[in-house]
Amino acid sequence: MSRTGTPRRPAHVTSGPFAPPAPARTLTAVSADGARLHVEVHGPEGAPAVVLAHGWTCSTAFWAAQIRALAEDHRVVVYDQRGHGRTPASADCSADALADDLEAVLAATLAPDEKAVLAGHSMGGMTLMAAARRPGLRAHAAAVLLCSTGSSQLVAESLVVPLRPGRLRTRLTAAVLGSKAPLGPVTPVGKKVLRYATMGPGAAPDRVEACARIVHGCARGPRYAWSRVLAELEIDALVRELRVPTAVVAGTADRLTPPVHARRIAAALPVCVGLTELTGVGHMTPVEAPEVVTERIRELVRTYVAVEEDVA
Template sequence: MAETIRRLSVVSTGGARLHTEVHGPDDRPTVLLVHGWACDTGFWRPLRDLLLPEHRVVVYDQRGHGRTPATPGACSPEALADDLCAVLAATVPAGARAVVAGHSMGAMTVVAAAGRPELRDLAAATLLCSTGVEGLTSASTVFPLPPGPARARAQRLLLTTRLPYGPVTPLSRQLVRYVTMGRAATAEQRRLVARMVARCPRPARAEWGRVLADLDLSAALTRLDLPTTVVHGTVDRLTPLVHARRTADRLPRLVELVELPDIGHMAPFEAPDRVVAPLIALVKEHLL
């Protein structure tokens, strides 16, 4: 049977038009997946394929990513939360709720929406993967420098530069692997991630990078009063494991902290089978 795909343009604040896709039958439990910085809906394909056809999977492109145009001057945690709430309202069937999973900036989106009535009413549980809520420049270990101002400045430059991350070459694939993935990542995984990151529009990537460099969602995290699982790779350089442990310690309703040995920042893409298991566990516990 051919996969059912419905494409929507969901309107959010500032006139943002979010490219949104609904995969699978409407009578299955809904899982909404929110991608991270410099990615797009294609990031979720390996995980989405494991969820279908037993789940209804919703994905959307964040502002300035993929097929969602940029909204200049509107990059903020509040805009991320607005967009997630708009997609929830547009895609969750009446009387139903969803499990919401975010990766990296997508997980920050979920935290930014904590306390919003749309999240409280339309989400049954959440999963936060490969993310942090504060101190993203100081904790990163991408650059082999001692902790301190020099390392933080280097990480800020990586986030905020408008220089291209391409073209995709054997060297750039190795650099992307080093920054975002574990040693076991396959050549095809490295190629696909390098292509995805390289095609992210540079102005939007830099504008969102400035938001991430100064992000502090620690207060919002304590308002995420939904059952929440935290998943994190142990060799994540962009958001090291310390972020996951801090997040888990502060969540009001932590379900579990799942640490994935030898997996990097792109955990749902590197090891989708190991991320989908705790996600399906949330669906079974809170939607079925």
């Protein structure tokens, strides 16, 4: 996104397993307030559907590994959240806007009675929780996967600033995560900072590189605007409204949304079908542990989408 709000192609790796594949088709979904969302569809028409929502400062490129693995026998829908990737920024940055956008994407890509597995990472998981009461989610969600996410107290419980819990740590964390400073080009120092804040200590260099290019491709304005929304997020009550089978994945080395968030969500979910904690993995679970996340999505499709199709 440029400073003027014109969509730009997100920065990312251009080869290897973490390069995003070319979509079978692209389209624009129009949200409730007129926001125009960039949407990509991968894989064969008629295959079981999976809808993936990325997190803060990311883009459709974040799901490259899952798209490549799933698109052979699934129809994979990915979209850029407003202000990210190729979706223009909007004046409305809120949890309700995230839910509106998800409903618009589901309506634009799924048949009226079609069920899908919905997966969200970080802010994408918050999107799914924010939409828990929405007719669109209830009509289309066969099952949900929440990766590395939280529903409240995101700043207070972050471990990015290595201090004891308290007001000082909270203030410093808010300043760090809500910084308006430009990220600039990807450099060795920048990759070290990103790895510390968002990935596990054993993350492979190519995965750090992929995440750095995606995150550094997010424009400063939307990055700051959404940081303010996340700092004040409080959607605990909506977790209890997510009444479809829901699996949770978290990394034990996640500093942004430590495992306490995943455990709290899993305990509150009406139909929790498993909490997976990945030892030594940080916040970027779909990139750091792509095989695990992909297989969890496959399991949900096999178990719940097939059941829905048989009932129909």
